[in-house]
Amino acid sequence: MSTKTTASAPCCSLLWVRLLPFLRWWPRVTRETLKADLIAGLTNAVVVLPQGVAFALIAGLPPEYGLYTAIVTPIVAGLFGSSWHLISGPTTAISIVVFSTVSGFAEPGTPQYVQMALTLTLLAGAYQLAFGLARLGTLVNFVSHSVVVGFTAGAAILIATSQLKHVLGVPVPRGETFLHTWWVLLRQLPDTNLYVLAIAMVTLAIALLIRRWRPRLPGMLIAMVFGTLLGIGLNGPDHGVQLVGELPAHLPPLSLPDLSWATVRDLAPKALAVALLGLIEAVSIGRAIATRSQQRIDGNQEFIGQGLSNVVGSFFSAYAGSGSFTRSGLNYTAGAQTPLSAVFAALALALILLLVAPLTAYLPIAAMGGIILLVAWNLIDFHHLRSIIRTSRREATVMAVTFLATLFLDLEFAIYAGVMLSLVLYLRRTSRPxxxxxxxxxxxxxxxxxxxxxxxxxxxxxxxxxxxxxxxxxxxxxxxxxxxxxxxxxxxxxxxxxxxxxxxxxxxxxxxxxxxxxxxxxxxxxxxxxxxxxxxxxxxxxxxxxxxxxxxxxxxxxxxxxxxxxxxxxxxxxxxxxxxxxxxxxxxxxxxxxxxx
Structure with a gap:
């Protein structure tokens, strides 16, 4: 009897660890790690405040949805993933894919648009969760890094292009092609609102100066404060300067995605692209940081963590998220020891949201436009761009195809095209030993x-x-x-x-x-x-x-x-x-x- 009980104990323990993966690292939690995680979490909360608002605007959603995503997603992904330092939340690449996908079905910012974005999030999370449960975590290894570099470079240009109307203060029709948008912008340059342009450029300049001389300070947040003060000083609203508006000072509310057959049928194919991009981002970032922290990443568990975070998030007003390289890198640099730092970051952000939400009523959209231009610039990985071009003609081709497809075709097709081309080239190499x-x-x-x-x-x-x-x-x-x-x-x-x-x-x-x-x-x-x-x-x-x-x-x-x-x-x-x-x-x-x- 006792032998049977002893033999079954490890099996039960293994089952609990699989169901609750945070039990693996929980024994590492001490008073010292709690202090380090708390400091890292507070630092992350300050950084994600302007980022969350900016990413939501990129996705075509009300600004508070970026903060909701930054509150819900990191908690679930941190507890059910495998990385000690990866912090999930809204990202630029996924935000622009969400906008590209949902804007074809509804007007950005409308209740219908929000509900469809949540449906897209639920479907993408379901894909990711299914991949993880099917133990397909190794599949991300077959996706060339050149696909991610090319896609993010193209997405950065699209993001910057989408924000130029807010920086220049000129109207641009929604849903036009990349080249047509630039043609409209060039034609309307003489109509630039100088008040809007001044606020955007001052905000951008301050953010750049802080990053150059005081990189440890929350430069984006400080720059947005200066942009807000400048807008007030110029009496911006009387000169055509639009404001973000007051954010609701409450925690992420419950939400219900649109699960009608017509919506699911329209979004299911596109959700696969969101799922793949999110998994590639999360696992790539997690492994990049794990090489420095001497940790081994479980790709299957990371798939499950990302999938659960999006599934759960879709019912708490959070749109599709993934691993954030900026926040994850900052988390490691700030001395985080366990995924509790992601939990602390989310809780701190929730507290900040309750306290400072009314102040966003004075934030000019032009200031946000200047910050998003900086985000777009940071998204371009110039180091790897040069490295790929110099070292491999095949990888450079994959990167170029993905980049051009991102600019001139549907974003989800760009991801598929890059992945398929990288797989074709891989198979060609293996078939020609x-x-x-x-x-x-x-x-x-x-x-x-x-x-x-x-x-x-x-x-x-x-x-x-x-x-x-x-x-x-x-x-x-x-x-x-x-x-x-x-x-x-x-x-x-x-x-x-x-x-x-x-x-x-x-x-x-x-x-x-x-x-x-x-x-x-x-x-x-x-x-x-x-x-x-x-x-x-x-x-x-x-x-x-x-x-x-x-x-x-x-x-x-x-x-x-x-x-x-x-x-x-x-x-x-x-x-x-x-x-x-x-x-x-x-x-x-x-x-x-x-x-x-």
């Missing part, structure tokens, strides 16, 4: 094998040595078969092939059949296929499929040296006697044997 021709280095005492394309090493006229660097699976068999046949038939024509298989980590039935077919082809030409260094898993596939009988058990060797010692005596002795290459250590012995005969 490198096949290198080798030969002994005459300058090396042990005749080490070297790539003949990079050295002056000479090949044996009768024996071709080639190495496959990559997996031999169904997608790669055509390339491998064609290449092997081509290198064997190129001068000097060689009918014996030693295949160095050390680099083959995986082989399937199609790959095994390809090797068997190559062995048959060479045998018909009077030669043979030899394999050296095959891993145990590769040999096992050949044995189970029966291909090893076609190749020949005696033609499988553990090393290149063993293979050459066995192969050279089997070569045409007459050709060996007259051969001038003598590249193998066994060659003189073979020649002497021929001479004595």
């Amino acid at each position: 490198a096949i290198v021709s080798l030969a002994p280095d005459p300058k090396h005492p042990a005749r080490q094998m070297v790539n003949i394309s990079r050295t002056q090493a000479k090949e044996c006229p009768q024996l071709k040595i080639a190495r496959i660097d990559g997996s031999l699976f169904f997608g790669a068999v055509d390339h491998v078969a064609t290449t092997l046949q081509g290198i064997c038939e190129s001068p000097p024509k060689q009918n014996n092939l030693l295949l160095v298989a050390n680099g083959i980590n995986f082989i399937d039935t199609a790959g095994a059949e390809t090797l068997a077919a190559e062995a048959k082809r060479l045998r018909e030409l009077g030669g043979a296929l030899y394999i050296s260094g095959a891993k145990a898993a590769v040999r096992e596939v050949l044995v189970r499929g029966g291909q090893i009988e076609t190749i020949g058990v005696k033609k499988m060797f553990s090393s290149k040296a063993d293979a050459i010692r066995a192969i050279v005596p089997k070569l045409d002795a007459g050709r060996c006697a007259t051969c001038a290459q003598r590249i193998f250590q066994e060659c003189p012995a073979a020649a002497a044997t021929t001479a004595n005969g």
Whole structure:
């Protein structure tokens, strides 16, 4: 009886940890960590106040919804995710996708628009939660970072473009294309409201100066205060300066997404793009910070945390959120020790909202426009842009396609296009494993094998040595078969092939059949296929499929040296006697044997 109880205890404990993942890090909580988390949380609350308002405006929602998202989302994501430092909430990229998606169905800022945004959030969260429960967290590894860099750069330009009407004080029709919007803005430059422009530029300049000289201060918040004071001093409303209006001084209210079939049908495909972007952002940011904090991120648990935060948030007036790089980086820098810092940040923001909400009645939209321009500029990752362009033509292509699609096509399609292109290029690389021709280095005492394309090493006229660097699976068999046949038939024509298989980590039935077919082809030409260094898993596939009988058990060797010692005596002795290459250590012995005969 006691044995049974003892055996079941770990199982019960594991089940509780899966259901309540915060139990994993709860033992780390001490008085010292609580103090560090509280300080980090208070710092984050001050930073997210202007960001939350700005992001909500980008998403086409009333400004308080950005703060609601910054209150609800981080609590759920922090408790049910896996990262110690990731803080979730509204982000620029997802905000602009929400605007692009929902604005096609309803007028921004209207009750219908808000309800559809909440429905989009619920659907995106359901996708993310399903991915996590299905243990698909590793899928985000197949999405190239170039997709995120290209998308965020394009989104930054779209964000800046959408705010220029608030910075210049000119009307711009809603829902127009990127190029048409710029054309309208250029035509209306002479009608710029100088009062609006002055407030926006002063706010932007102060934010830049604080970031340059006092980066630890909440620069955006201070800049918005100066912009508000300037608007009051200029008597802005009398000169066409629009104000944000007073925020409701209460906690996130309960809400109900629109679950009608028509709305779900229209938003479900687009919600998948929001879900994918949110997961890519969250896991990428979490892993980037985890490399510094020496923590291991569980991708599946992070999917579950993000999904739950959006599902729960949709019923508490929060729109789609994800990991925030700015707030997460600040959280780590401020000394946070556990996800309780995210909880403290949310609670502190709720308290601030209750106290300062009435003051937003004097905040000019132009000041917010200046801040959002700075947010858009910060969104462009110039370092990685330059790095990708310099290092990889393929990744640069993925980035460029995603960037252009973001500017000129639907944002959700841009994400799909970038992801699909990165997967296509990945599959193309894996389906074309490198096949290198080798030969002994005459300058090396042990005749080490070297790539003949990079050295002056000479090949044996009768024996071709080639190495496959990559997996031999169904997608790669055509390339491998064609290449092997081509290198064997190129001068000097060689009918014996030693295949160095050390680099083959995986082989399937199609790959095994390809090797068997190559062995048959060479045998018909009077030669043979030899394999050296095959891993145990590769040999096992050949044995189970029966291909090893076609190749020949005696033609499988553990090393290149063993293979050459066995192969050279089997070569045409007459050709060996007259051969001038003598590249193998066994060659003189073979020649002497021929001479004595």
